[in-house]
Amino acid sequence: MTNVYISIDMEGVAGIATMDQVVRGGHGYPRSQRLMTAEANAAIEGAFAAGADRVLVNDSHGTMDNLLHDELDPRARLIFGTPKLDCMAEGISAEHDVALFLGYHAAAGSPGVLAHTYSSHFYEVRLNGAIVSEAEVNALQAAAVGVPIGLLTGDDVICGVAGKAFPGVRTVAVKIAHGHTSADSLSPAEARRLIGEAAAETVRSAGELRPLDLPDVLELEIDMPTTPAAELGELVPGVRRIADKTLAATFATPREVLGCVTTCYHLAADAMITRMALYGRPTR
Known part of the structure; x- marks a missing residue:
C-alpha cells in the first residue's frame, strides 16, 4: 500500500505573483484558489495513476482553508483550517511513504516570488546557523516520522534550494522569479501537466527515497x-x-x-x- 502526503501552499502556484492574489479579500484571490486547487488535483491524479492507495492533502497557506473542497479530487482527504499543531506539516505520519510539497516559495530575504518564511513579519529564520525556508523546516518534521520529500513545485529559486537540500527530490519550476512580485510563469495547464507527470514518477520511485538526516540539536x-x-x-x-x-x-x-x-x-x-x-x- 502506498500512502501519499501533500502539503500545498499558494505563492508557488503557476500564474500567481502578487500580494493581491494570495490574500483573502484580494481581487485576484478567488482565481488563485482555483489555480491552487487545480495543481493539487494534478498531483492527486498523478499519484493515483501511479498506484497510490491513499492521498492526504494539507492546505498550508495563510488561514489554511483556501482549497475549493467541492472541486478537489474526491479520492483525496483534506486537512484544513487553523490552528494546527504541525502547521504546514499537519497530518504527516509514519504511515506515509512520500511527501509532496506543492506551490512552495523561497525563504525570507531571498530573490524568490513572494519570498517569506511563515510570516511577512519575519526578516529571516535560521536553523543551526543556516537560512531556511518553510520547505526545510517542514521536511525536518517529515523526517521525524521517517517520510522523505519526493517532489517540490514552485518558482526556480525554491526549486534550486530543494534540489540541493532533499536527497533524490524531483522539482517542477512552474515560474521564474523576476522580482518579489513578478515572474515569468508557465501556463497553468502546462504546469499541471508537468506536476501530474512528476507526481506519478515520484510515487513509482518512492521506495528509493530517504528522509533528511535529523540533527541532534x-x-x-x-x-x-x-x-x-x-x-x-x-x-x-x-x-x-x-x-x-x-x-x-x-x-x-x-x-x-x-x-x-x-x-x-x-x-x-x-x-x-x-x-x-x-x-x-x-x-x-
Missing part, C-alpha cells in the same frame, strides 16, 4: 520586525533575546521548532496591530 534564530515584537517573543518559555530584534531557542525536535515559529509570528502580528492602533504606525 536544532538551534532556531528569528529576526523579528520590531523591538516590541522581539520583547513579546522573549516571553515565550525557552526563548531568549540575543540581539535587539533577534530571538533564539534550542530544541530537540522539529515539532518544537514549528510550535515556536507559529507562536512568534502570531506575536509579531499582534505587536504590529497594537502599535498601529496606539500610534498609527509600527514602531521600531
Whole structure:
C-alpha cells in the first residue's frame, strides 16, 4: 500500500505573483484558489495513476482553508483550517511513504516570488546557523516520522534550494522569479501537466527515497520586525533575546521548532496591530 502526503501552499502556484492574489479579500484571490486547487488535483491524479492507495492533502497557506473542497479530487482527504499543531506539516505520519510539497516559495530575504518564511513579519529564520525556508523546516518534521520529500513545485529559486537540500527530490519550476512580485510563469495547464507527470514518477520511485538526516540539536534564530515584537517573543518559555530584534531557542525536535515559529509570528502580528492602533504606525 502506498500512502501519499501533500502539503500545498499558494505563492508557488503557476500564474500567481502578487500580494493581491494570495490574500483573502484580494481581487485576484478567488482565481488563485482555483489555480491552487487545480495543481493539487494534478498531483492527486498523478499519484493515483501511479498506484497510490491513499492521498492526504494539507492546505498550508495563510488561514489554511483556501482549497475549493467541492472541486478537489474526491479520492483525496483534506486537512484544513487553523490552528494546527504541525502547521504546514499537519497530518504527516509514519504511515506515509512520500511527501509532496506543492506551490512552495523561497525563504525570507531571498530573490524568490513572494519570498517569506511563515510570516511577512519575519526578516529571516535560521536553523543551526543556516537560512531556511518553510520547505526545510517542514521536511525536518517529515523526517521525524521517517517520510522523505519526493517532489517540490514552485518558482526556480525554491526549486534550486530543494534540489540541493532533499536527497533524490524531483522539482517542477512552474515560474521564474523576476522580482518579489513578478515572474515569468508557465501556463497553468502546462504546469499541471508537468506536476501530474512528476507526481506519478515520484510515487513509482518512492521506495528509493530517504528522509533528511535529523540533527541532534536544532538551534532556531528569528529576526523579528520590531523591538516590541522581539520583547513579546522573549516571553515565550525557552526563548531568549540575543540581539535587539533577534530571538533564539534550542530544541530537540522539529515539532518544537514549528510550535515556536507559529507562536512568534502570531506575536509579531499582534505587536504590529497594537502599535498601529496606539500610534498609527509600527514602531521600531
